[in-house]
Amino acid sequence: MRKRPIVAIDGPSGAGKSTISKLLAQRLGFAHIDTGAMYRCVALAALRRGIDPGDEGALGALGLALHIDFRRVDGEQRVFLDGEDVSAAIRTPEVSLLTSKVSSVARVRENLVELQRRMGERGGVVLEGRDIGTVVFPGAEAKFFLTASARERGRRRYLELRDKGLEVDLETTIAEVEERDAADSSRRHSPLIQAADAVLIDSTGLSIEQVVDRMEAVVASCDKGQEAG
Ligand code: DC
Numbered sequence: 001m002r003k004r005p006i007v008a009i010d011g012p013s014g015a016g017k018s019t020i021s022k023l024l025a026q027r028l029g030f031a032h033i034d035t036g037a038m039y040r041c042v043a044l045a046a047l048r049r050g051i052d053p054g055d056e057g058a059l060g061a062l063g064l065a066l067h068i069d070f071r072r073v074d075g076e077q078r079v080f081l082d083g084e085d086v087s088a089a090i091r092t093p094e095v096s097l098l099t100s101k102v103s104s105v106a107r108v109r110e111n112l113v114e115l116q117r118r119m120g121e122r123g124g125v126v127l128e129g130r131d132i133g134t135v136v137f138p139g140a141e142a143k144f145f146l147t148a149s150a151r152e153r154g155r156r157r158y159l160e161l162r163d164k165g166l167e168v169d170l171e172t173t174i175a176e177v178e179e180r181d182a183a184d185s186s187r188r189h190s191p192l193i194q195a196a197d198a199v200l201i202d203s204t205g206l207s208i209e210q211v212v213d214r215m216e217a218v219v220a221s222c223d224k225g226q227e228a229g
Helices: 017-028 035-048 056-065 093-102 106-120 132-136 150-163 170-186 208-228
Strands: 006-010 031-034 068-073 076-081 125-129 142-147 199-202
Touching (some): 006 017, 006 132, 017 208, 031 106, 035 068, 035 106, 035 125, 056 106, 106 125, 106 132, 125 132, 132 142, 150 170
Parallel strands (some): 031 125
Antiparallel strands (some): 068 076
């Protein structure tokens, strides 16, 4: 039995996973693994090396050859690809677009899942993604499926883009969120689905604080169960 639990947080984009996973990990004193950042690293490397996004063999091999790790720099978690801090470089729209292609390649997923298991197996960790509770750690002690209505997630995305100075339309942004949801839940490999034993949290009407509080209470109760068992 692990001394400290594995916490899995899955859900669609825009539900607040990143902010909430980071805060929850801080409160618990756990490590935080953003698995989306790992898929983004593979996409960034493919882009830099000029690999054809349709070449699944080359993408799969690339996933194996890369060295991806998370390090704390000045109290902030950063992601490193082959020793280079790529935390900002993996967030460009170009990389985001390629990541959704890269993350549907079976061999890329197999390699990254293997790496995620090695990173998290000792427990004391919060992993966020799409398939943590279903594929990566089906035996995780605490599992959450964090969501919000497509309208709310679209609205958040719209505000975020507008804050960056981009010209965006609210209804179009909401429609894009709905499209991405449909693609994520219908893809052949590891579609986004809620694990049967995951605690569903709809963040639509909740503050960040309220969501983190609820999660912390669930983790505390499963920790007690571990001590007893
Ligand atoms: O969470 P994010 O937006 O950084 O994720 C980037 C992409 O990676 C997104 O298209 C979903 C995909 N992803 C995935 O397929 N499986 C994961 N465990 C995490 C992310």
